[in-house]
Amino acid sequence: MDKKTLSRDGTPIAYDSTGQGPAVILVSGAMSTGGSMAPLAAALADRFTAFVYDRRGRGESGDTAPYAVQREVEDLAALIGAAGGEACLCGVSSGGALVLEAAASGLPVRRAAVYETPFADFSEEGAKERAAYTENLTAALAEGRRGAAVELFMRLAGMPDEMIEGARQSPMWAGMEAAAPSLAYDNTVMGDGLVPRDRLASIPVPVLAVAGGASPEWLREATRAVAEAVPRGSYRSLEGQTHMVDPNALAPVLAEYFTP
Structure with a gap:
């Protein structure tokens, strides 16, 4: 990340921007840094100034308790x-929940888009699974068991045991463990895991x-x-x-929606 801005509490937030035109800020989901959104930013850069950033507690951004x-x-x-001073927002997965909250909070957002925010209303046993995940994640992080926290998230995301074991043996596992505390942040953003209909009803801007x-x-x-x-x-x-959306499939839809 080439640039930094200071949040209200003094936390440095690292970001990059590419392209020219109206501003679009891309918000990543759990276990992701701004770099994961770079391909989507590149696909939007011919019509927009696309911003990617490391959410607090991960990557090159700071964190403040x-x-x-x-x-x-x-x-x-x-x-x-x-x-x-004004931007469109796009959030992917749990990053979408943050975008929706930002839009409801009265920030100068022109339009917002979200891709598959994983609210569990329509998942069998979804609410119970979310509650159990919250309890187990809180315990794992409190006890310093970062690897266990990452495993919990991967299972919540539906990954089979063999894939989790493969991740544990890969070079990327250390980075995943380093980012594990931020799982609590995404979990908090997701609330009880159900669609926050009352809060969404207060959003004044268009949302795709x-x-x-x-x-x-x-x-x-x-x-x-x-x-x-x-x-x-x-x-x-x-x-x-699927949930792992192709940036080149999503970008034209966003470009059409965000074009003034």
Whole structure:
């Protein structure tokens, strides 16, 4: 990350920008840094100034205790300031929950988009799984068992044991353990794991909720529920896409939606 801005509490937030045009800030999900959003930023750069950043507690950004969702909203406020005072926002996975909260908080957001925010309303036993995950994650992090915390997240995301074991043996595992405390941040942003309909009803700006046509039905239904809860919400499905969306499939949809 080439640049830094200071959030309201003094935490440095590292970011990069590419392209020219109206500002679009891309918000990553759990266990991700701003670099994970770089391909999407590159795909938008011909029409927008696309910003990627390391959320607090990961990558090159700082961290300041105690954590609160409002601090991450303030991080976005600082980035919007660096972008010229107004921006569109796009959040992927749990980053979408942060984008929705930022839009509801009255930041100068022109339009917002979210891709498959994993609210568990339509997942079988979803609410119970989220509650158990929260309890176990809190215990693992309190006891310093970062590897166990990463495993819990990977299982919540539906990864099989053999994939988790392969990750444990890979060079990337040390970095995943280093980022493990930020899992608590994403979990807090997601609240109780259910669509926050009352909060979404207060969002004054247009919101596009996008899902992959090949994603599980519960994720598609959760995405549609977000669109229905926002007064100026709309829904879009991307044929053939999954939760690991192809940036080149998502970028044209965002570009059309964000173009003034």
